[in-house]
Amino acid sequence: MKLYTFQVAPNPTKVRLYLAEKVAGGAVIDIPQVSVNLPKGEQRKPEHLARNPLGRLPVLELNDGSCLTESLTIIEYLEECYPHPAMIGRSPLERARVREVERIAELGVLLPIGRIIHATNSPIGLPPNPEVAAHFRKILPEGLRLLDTRLSDGRPFVAGDCPTIADCTLAAALQFARFGKVEIDPTFTHLLHWDARYRERAAAKSALTL
Ligand SMILES: N[C@@H](CCC(=O)N[C@@H](CS)C(=O)NCC(=O)O)C(=O)O
Structure with missing residues (x-):
């Protein structure tokens, strides 16, 4: 397999963080990562459009040469291939809770941050839209x-007592906020403390650059 990705772009970062957490937790996964330079427009070259006709990242190329797109689909596929350590909970209810928090992180945090950045100072040159x-x-x-409210009960990770895909999505979103200078209101102290703690993890240090 091969993962097409780009540093700091939030959707590829989710998958890169997920892989780093799995490996830190003992999984033996060796997926080479190939950079596709988004600001330079490499995602619109024919060879990448053959992998993903939408011209987006991440893309996971499988051993038969076919490609999987959509960050969450890629993560769910890898989780089925490499179930340990569990990053999407260990029981039906835990899995539902992790997915619930991950969707809040994606739709409530990552998506607005991405829209703000692309509407103000898009790294891929999209026109401003105040x-x-x-x-x-x-x-x-x-x-x-x-998410700040969830974290206010003192849990170490955003969905409970161990790292999950919800942490990966939230950390990818907050890194993109730092990149695009989107301020996170300092009154969200639980969330900001989680962010500082999470970035100290070896997995985060290996996958995040900002
Ligand atoms: N829903 C997709 C979104 C993929 C996406 O928008 N990727 C961005 C990078 S974070 C991209 O490749 N943008 C390049 C472009 O739109 O030209 C996913 O979760 O993978």
């Missing part, structure tokens, strides 16, 4: 507040 930026600046605190 209305879109204002809309997503307004809704970002809702997602942050939900």
Whole structure:
């Protein structure tokens, strides 16, 4: 297998963090990573469009040459191939809880941060759109507040007592916020403490650059 990715881009970062956490937890996974330079437009070259006609990352190329797209689908596939350590819970309810928190991190935090950055100072050259930026600046605190509240019970990780895909999504989102200079309201202290703690992990240090 081969993972097509790009540093700091949040959706590839989710998968890279997931792989780093699995390996740190003892899984033997060796998937070479190939960089596709998004600001240079390499995602629109024919060889990448053959992997993903939408011209996006990440893409997981399988051993038969076919490709899987969509970061969460790639993670779920890898989790089935390499179930230990469990990164999506260990029982039906735990798995539902992890998925619930991961969706909040994706839809309530990563997506608004991405929209704000692409509407203000897009690294891939999308045109500025102040209305879109204002809309997503307004809704970002809702997602942050939900996660801050979950973390206020003192849990070490965003979905409980061990690292899960929810941590990967949230850490990828907050790294992109640092890249795009989107401020996280300092009153979300539980979330910011989680971020500082999470970035000290070896897996985070190996997969995050900012
Ligand atoms: N829903 C997709 C989103 C993929 C996506 O938007 N990837 C971005 C990088 S974070 C991308 O490749 N953008 C390049 C472009 O739109 O030209 C996923 O979860 O993988």
